[in-house]
Amino acid sequence: MTFSRTTCGAVAVSAAFVLGVLPATAVPALAGPAVPALRTPGQGERPLGLAHAPNARDIGGYPVQGGGRVAFGQVLRADSLAKLDEAEQQKLVTLGVTQVVDFRSPAETSRDPDRLPASINRIERPVFNPADDFYLFMARLIQGGPAAQQAALGDGKGVQYMRDYYRWLVTDASARAQFGATLAGIATATGPLLYHCTAGKDRTGWMTAILLSALRVPKGLIVQDFLDSNDHLAASNTALLDALVQQGLVTDRALWTPILGVQEDFLAAAFDQVKQSYGSMDAYLTDGLGVSTAQLDAVRAELVTAK
Numbered sequence: 577m578t579f580s581r582t583t584c585g586a587v588a589v590s591a592a593f594v595l596g597v598l599p600a601t602a603v604p605a606l607a608g609p610a611v612p613a614l615r616t617p618g619q620g621e622r623p624l625g626l627a628h629a630p631n632a633r634d635i636g637g638y639p640v641q642g643g644g645r646v647a648f649g650q651v652l653r654a655d656s657l658a659k660l661d662e663a664e665q666q667k668l669v670t671l672g673v674t675q676v677v678d679f680r681s682p683a684e685t686s687r688d689p690d691r692l693p694a695s696i697n698r699i700e701r702p703v704f705n706p707a708d709d710f711y712l713f714m715a716r717l718i719q720g721g722p723a724a725q726q727a728a729l730g731d732g733k734g735v736q737y738m739r740d741y742y743r744w745l746v747t748d749a750s751a752r753a754q755f756g757a758t759l760a761g762i763a764t765a766t767g768p769l770l771y772h773c774t775a776g777k778d779r780t781g782w783m784t785a786i787l788l789s790a791l792r793v794p795k796g797l798i799v800q801d802f803l804d805s806n807d808h809l810a811a812s813n814t815a816l817l818d819a820l821v822q823q824g825l826v827t828d829r830a831l832w833t834p835i836l837g838v839q840e841d842f843l844a845a846a847f848d849q850v851k852q853s854y855g856s857m858d859a860y861l862t863d864g865l866g867v868s869t870a871q872l873d874a875v876r877a878e879l880v881t882a883k
Contacts (some may be wrong), residue, residue, distance in 0.1 A: 624652065626667065628659035631808040635784055635801065640880050641792040647881040650768050653784050655776030655809075656680075656837045658688035665693050670720070674767030674832040677758050678705045679779040683711045688774075703745070710741075711774075714835075717818070722778035729831040735841075738834050742846040745782045746853060746864070755783055756865030759790065763874035777805035777838050782846055784867070787856050790872055791879055799840055806837045811875035813837065 584876055624632040632655065636648030652673065662670075675697045678690060681704035690698055704710070718723055729736075745751050773779040781802050788798045813836045820826040834842075847857075854860040861867050 604880060607861055624654070624667065626654075626664045626672070628661060628664055629654050629657055629776070630812060631655040631771075631780075632770075632772075632868075633804075634790065634807070638788060638793045638797050638801070643792060644880045644882050646788070646791055646793065647879050648666065649880055651679055651762060651787065652768060653776060653780050654770055654772035656684075656688060656774050656779070657692060657772060660691045665691060668770070669693050669695060672768045673770050675699065675761075675765050675769045677701055677761075677769065677771040679754065679771065679773040679783070681706075681709055681711055683709055683846075684774055701758060702753050703751045703773070705744075705748075711737075718825055721825060725826065725831050726828065729835070730828075734831060734834045735839070738839070738842050739845040741778070742782065742842045743849040745779070746846050746849040746860070752864050753866070756867050758761040759786060759865060760782060760871045761862070761866050762787070763871060763878045775805070775809060775836075777809065781805060781838060781843070785807040785843060785846070786861070787875075789874060790861055799843060803836065803840060804841050809837065 588628045622633040622637065624634070626632045630654075633653060634648055635653055635833075636646045637650050640646060649671065652671070654798060657676065673696055676692060677699050678691065678765055679701055681702050685700065685702075692698055717728055729737075762769055771780060773784055785798050785802060788801065789795075814838070817826060817829045817832060821829065826832065833882075850860045850864075854864050861872060862869065
């Protein structure tokens, strides 16, 4: 069993994903790590404090080159919202969220549909390869056992597949269209917007890197925000691997480290592909994503605050 470069264009497996494809008895019920609750919108604390979506956070607060900061309470990023309880759903309402953009594939959304209040509009913008759905492939790989996993992920292949995956996020026309529509739509959203995928680290991570780049946030801070997913997902990923090892489905935990987490070189691969394909991030935003300079100016006007 092997990966292909196009296979990596769907979604990296996550704790939420594995919980969706394994029998309920195979893994324990997982809750995210304890994180601070978000203060009143606009005051500024990133984690949303959702135990059933531990990677949910605000992108606000980062300084912008030329002055100002990214506004809090306007754009949120998250992992799967399929397990939100009523209190967590109500928290999204309290935060003013009016729109959710879902980057997951049809296989992911049909298996684990978002649980959202009726007042929140959900938009599907799937980023995946319909000819070779990585979500389904990873399910087969897990059930295939340790030997299949070693063949597919061993000897550094897992890391290289993830680098290729991030390049695919830049080169695939459908993926670019979904990211571009989301970026352009931020300026016209009627209230705070939340976008997510399954783990909230790959498709969501690249969308956040796109947005923060468009807002002129320093690159080092963009990388920091990207890598923060490792901290937010650490507890659930550890519990997941413990359960898979106990079930005999995984013997080499290290094989799954690049799949369940993120690394700086993944993001670097995407930025390098932007340079190779478009010459600059500005050209990628306009020529690759199809977002006009007027739309970019509107996004900046909406999200950059002097405070």
